[in-house]
Each structure stands twice: as structure tokens, then as C-alpha cells.
Amino acid sequence: MFAALGDETRLTLVAKLCGGQPRSISELTRGSRLTRQAITKHLRVLERARIVHSVHTGRESLFELNPEPMEEIKNYLDLVSEQWDRALARLKSFVEG
Amino acid sequence: MEDRIEKRMQLRAPVSRVWRALTDHREFGEWFRVKLDGPFVPGQISRGHITYPGYEHVKWEAVVQKMEPERLFSFTWHPYGIDAKVDYSKETPTLVEFRLEKTASGTLLVLTESGFDKVPSERRAEAFRMNDGGWTEQMKNIEKYVAQKS
Numbered sequence: 001m002f003a004a005l006g007d008e009t010r011l012t013l014v015a016k017l018c019g020g021q022p023r024s025i026s027e028l029t030r031g032s033r034l035t036r037q038a039i040t041k042h043l044r045v046l047e048r049a050r051i052v053h054s055v056h057t058g059r060e061s062l063f064e065l066n067p068e069p070m071e072e073i074k075n076y077l078d079l080v081s082e083q084w085d086r087a088l089a090r091l092k093s094f095v096e097g
Numbered sequence: 098m099e100d101r102i103e104k105r106m107q108l109r110a111p112v113s114r115v116w117r118a119l120t121d122h123r124e125f126g127e128w129f130r131v132k133l134d135g136p137f138v139p140g141q142i143s144r145g146h147i148t149y150p151g152y153e154h155v156k157w158e159a160v161v162q163k164m165e166p167e168r169l170f171s172f173t174w175h176p177y178g179i180d181a182k183v184d185y186s187k188e189t190p191t192l193v194e195f196r197l198e199k200t201a202s203g204t205l206l207v208l209t210e211s212g213f214d215k216v217p218s219e220r221r222a223e224a225f226r227m228n229d230g231g232w233t234e235q236m237k238n239i240e241k242y243v244a245q246k247s
Contacts, residue, residue: 077213080176081102084208088106090128091206095110095118 009034010042014051014065022055022062101211109203116167119195131157139164143172158185162192170195176210189215 133145147155159174173190
């Protein structure tokens with residue numbers, strides 16, 4: 001994660017996304033000396049580090065910051081919750097069967 | 098941030114039947130898929146091995162907290178404590194509680210698991226790694242089991 005942020009362009013991208021508003025690649029490229037392609041590459045690095053994620057609206061990909069670590073806790077709870085659903089379903093058929 | 102899981106389920110079986118399925122270590126093992134070394138005793142560690150296909154190497158360990166007959170059964174444990182090299186005893190466990198209530202049609206079971214904010218984030222990440230490899234396979238096992246039983 002720190003490696004992903006150890007780059008000026010990527011830090012600038014994260015700063016732009018800090019407002020909480022999802023941004024398109026075009027918006028994020030605007031005002032930068034880099035090409036759209038280069039910006040996309042940086043966004044993918046941030047995505048792999050789970051710092052940002054993309055959402056698709058129509059033909060466009062929008063990027064936003066991951067609300068860590070809140071999101072991570074939520075995902076974890078969902079996972080444990082799913083396990084319980086399965087275990088309790090087995091308990092149900094066990095006592096009702 | 099919600100820090101607990103709560104599940105409510107109606108069971109068409111008397112409270113005494115559900116209580117036995119929860120607290121008799123052999124019966125618990127049947128549906129939970131774990132082979133326990135001995136009976137549950139409040140204040141004592143319960144040890145065993147997961148019998149879930151593909152996870153037989155995984156140890157089960159929990160500390161039984163309360164056993165109030167036909168009302169409350171609780172234990173603490175480390176969910177997804179599956180790495181034999183890690184000493185989970187230093188981490189704060191989560192609390193699992195099963196509460197039973199008699200209803201017209203049988204038993205209302207309320208399960209809660211709380212204390213997730215204390216689970217270290219590496220552990221949460223580990224649960225996901227395990228999940229990635231395991232779920233598809235586990236789903237198949239469940240389908241197989243259900244098909245056999247019906």
C-alpha cells in the first residue's frame with residue numbers, strides 16, 4: 001500500500017479523489033502533463049493496492065477512494081455472517097429432520 | 098460501525114431438542130462440522146478439528162463461557178484462526194452467543210457474534226485469502242451433503 005502511494009502522480013490522484021466524489025479518467029487526466037493512458041496505469045496500481053476502486057456508469061469508469069478500513073471490516077463481517085448462515089441452515093435441518 | 102452479527106431463526110423443534118444440538122459436543126460437531134475432543138464445560142477450552150472437507154487440518158478451539166440450560170450457550174473464539182503458525186491466544190476473541198426462546202411453532206434461535214472491531218486487520222485479510230480459494234469448493238460440498246440427506 002505504501003509503495004503504491006510512493007509516487008507523486010499517484011499521490012496527486014489520491015488527493016483529487018479525497019473529496020469523496022467519484023471521478024472519471026478524463027477528469028483525473030485534466031491538468032496533468034501525463035496522457036490518459038499513463039493516468040489509467042497509475043489508477044490500476046492504486047486499484048490493485050485496494051486504495052481506489054472503479055465503478056461503471058454507462059460507458060465510463062469512475063474511480064473513487066476505498067473507505068478503508070471501514071469497508072474492510074464490513075466485508076469481513078459479511079464473510080463471517082455468510083458462514084453462520086450456512087452453519088445455521090445445517091443446524092435447522094439437523095434438529096428438524 | 099456495526100460490530101456484531103445477529104441472526105434470528107425459527108426452528109420447528111422443541112427448545113430441549115435445539116439445546117441438545119447446541120451443547121452436546123457430538124451433536125454440535127454434526128452440524129458445525131467439527132470433531133470435538135470432549136464435552137463443553139463452562140470456563141474450559143474446547144478443542145477439536147474441523148471435519149469440513151478440505152479443512153481437516155484446521156484446529157477448532159473455543160472457550161466455553163455460559164451454559165444456562167435451554168436459554169443461553171456462549172463461547173469465545175477466533176474466527177478464521179486457521180494458520181497453525183500463528184498464536185491467536187494473544188488476540189482478543191469474538192463472543193458467540195446462542196439464545197433460545199420457546200415459541201408457538203417451536204424455538205426461536207438468536208445467534209450473535211460480537212467484538213469484531215478488535216480483530217486485527219491482517220487476520221481479516223487472511224480470511225479473505227482463505228475464502229478466495231475455498232468457497233467454490235465448500236459450496237459444492239454443501240450441495241452434496243444436502244442432496245444426500247434429502
